[in-house]
Amino acid sequence: MGNPVKKLVLSGYYGFGNSGDEAVLQSILLALRAEGERQQVRIEPIVLSIRPKETAAMYGVTAVHRMRLGELVRALRECDGLISGGGSLLQDATGIKTIPYYLAVLKIAQLLRKPTFIYAQGIGPVRRSMFFPFIRHVFNKCAYVSVRDQESADLLATMGVRASGLTVVPDPVMGLDVKESVLRSNTKKNDKPVIGVSVRFWNGDRSELDSLARSLRSIAERRPVVIRMLPFHMPDDVKASRYVIERMGALPDHAEWDMREGIDHPQDMLAEVASCDLLIGMRLHSLIYAASQHVPLLGISYDPKIDQFLNRLGMQAVASTSSFDSEAVTAQGLQLLDHQTDWITEKREAIEQLKQQARLPAQQIVEMVHTKVDRKNVALSR
Missing domain, CATH: 3.40.50.11820 (CDP-glycerol glycerophosphotransferase, N-terminal domain)
Incomplete structure (x- = not known):
């Protein structure tokens, strides 16, 4: 039976x-x-x-x-x-x-x-x-x-x-794992660090996206990086991503940007985040994806749920839609790029507890x- x-x-x-x-x-x-x-x-x-x-x-x-x-x-x-x-x-x-x-x-x-x-x-x-x-x-x-x-x-x-x-x-997504087959297909194509970026429209004047674009450009001027836009909600996040790209302007020769459009399956997007060296995100689940895959992250808060999740990792938002210091975001982004292992070691125990819970x-x-x-x-x- x-x-x-x-x-x-x-x-x-x-x-x-x-x-x-x-x-x-x-x-x-x-x-x-x-x-x-x-x-x-x-x-x-x-x-x-x-x-x-x-x-x-x-x-x-x-x-x-x-x-x-x-x-x-x-x-x-x-x-x-x-x-x-x-x-x-x-x-x-x-x-x-x-x-x-x-x-x-x-x-x-x-x-x-x-x-x-x-x-x-x-x-x-x-x-x-x-x-x-x-x-x-x-x-x-x-x-x-x-x-x-x-x-x-x-x-x-x-x-x-x-x-x-x-x-x-914790949010159930903390327990989501990447399919090995998907992860293998998402191996990096070059040696440049990849900064994943998840944005959405929030302020009517787009001031938070203007500030983020300045931060990303500043990072790109100082490091050879790939800035990878990861739209989580179609089609609005694609438009928001393009807005940021336009505001960044032409990047130095040692840096580049790209965008991953049309990703429908959650585990495919999870694999994209897992292949990043740093994730800067407004969308809650972009941050959860990053944490679950031990990817250093910086959260931009537009809603208390962002702060609540970051608190569980012993972190605070690097900026908010109402208060955005571009230079501070640049400094913290560079810090995490240069000291990824330290962040992973520091957060590993908290992340594993959240995954189990x-x-x-x-x-x-x-x-x-x-x-x-x-x-x-x-x-x-x-």
Whole structure:
């Protein structure tokens, strides 16, 4: 008799072409598969996606349209549990509809008497207090709640979410590994240090990107480097990357720039980051990728989630979108390029702890599902 099969629906910001959120999905899928094998349960994921055909093809899973109520409810009826997360799902900075959507998916599952699990979510900002009672009501009915930083846990506490059973874990992407075949294909083509750069638009006047361009040019004037733009969200980050390239102007003969466009699969982007000698990033998951691969990094903060992640590494943002000292960024960039080994040695233990802790939600969820399977089997044998 084979291992029991359990279907888990995954709800998140999937299928939108955001490399960070796709990395979250890939990380959760791989962690669930590994834990299922370890605990002898076959996990069959069903992913809610805005582009289900693309998601199904990319990850080899069943996917349904996240905005088609009939398909969504049917998937929840057939499943053995719902996982919501990770990423920053419960926040109202991007609009008033985001929180109601993710809470509604959780509530439908609960009404169908399905266990619900919160997987390493980053909570907030929640500027509209009218959402507090709804979040409290839904989260207090979840079988398991994990968040990716203490600030998220504290925010949920202010809403009245029960602290007992709430776990603080790293972002799931910390547990993502590079495929060896992909890593081998990404070996460096020359001996110049590679500086990976991940940017996004934020300030209306583009002042932070202007400042970063000055820093990058200054580094290129002093070192023979390759400045490699790594767009994480299409197409906006490509436009932001081109903006920085234009502002850098012509580089000295000993330096060059390039850009990696059209990278869809998270592990392909992870391999690109792994091949860098330094990563300067605005996107959270560019920094997480770098840390997971022991690549020295400098974070530019536009959101508290950047600072929260850097704090877990004992670091602070080198600059922010509201305060950007180009000379300081240049100096720290040169320092890390010249002393990579020191940074790796200093951060190794903290990084390894985060990688181990990132697997905890999958372990807990699969164990809870497995326990339920065992109880059913006992009941049937009586």
